[in-house]
Amino acid sequence: AQRVTQPEKLLSVFKGAPVELKCNYSYSGSPELFWYVQYSRQRLQLLLRHISRESIKGFTADLNKGETSFHLKKPFAQEEDSAMYYCALSMDSSYKLIFGSGTRLLVRP
């Protein structure tokens, strides 16, 4: 069955440290991967998608089909990055999204 796994419920780092939020998926077809973020008191919103190949707020994510991973990375974490991050999978360009359970990132001063 299709699944998205985010192994860390909580990731705590100090400001300026590198960050990597892990995401692994299980799907044999053609996946589209996304990262959604929810800042405190704000709505869940799209952070980035793999097909865009862009960097948003200093975050990047590369789809590794061999390892079925889509880890989110940032070289230098900022306090304002503290939020809940969800990895999501779309299968064969369908409208359906499968979400991981989320990782809370806490960036300490």
Added chain:
Amino acid sequence: DGGITQSPKYLFRKEGQNVTLSCEQNLNHDAMYWYRQDPGQGLRLIYYSQIVNDFQKGDIAEGYSVSREKKESFPLTVTSAQKNPTAFYLCASSTWGQGNQPQHFGDGTRLSIL
């Protein structure tokens, strides 16, 4: 700000009662979605609709019903058949296009059982 409006923010249901959660969007999006979120879990898809007067079951549709009579509105009814309705419910919408378009979310409705 506009976009997607969910109401009410908090809702209490008595045993055996049906309740309806409202979701309205002014983004002119064709597709709308309902998700359920439980503590420690990701979002799970309940129902989705790609076009007016059409909707599809998601992964956990049992005990829920929806309608899509207008493009702007996609209400979700939690029926008495849903045995564990206490959860946080999120509505989302997206455009229709090639591939999966980004989904825009509302603020959510928290449903509790009295």
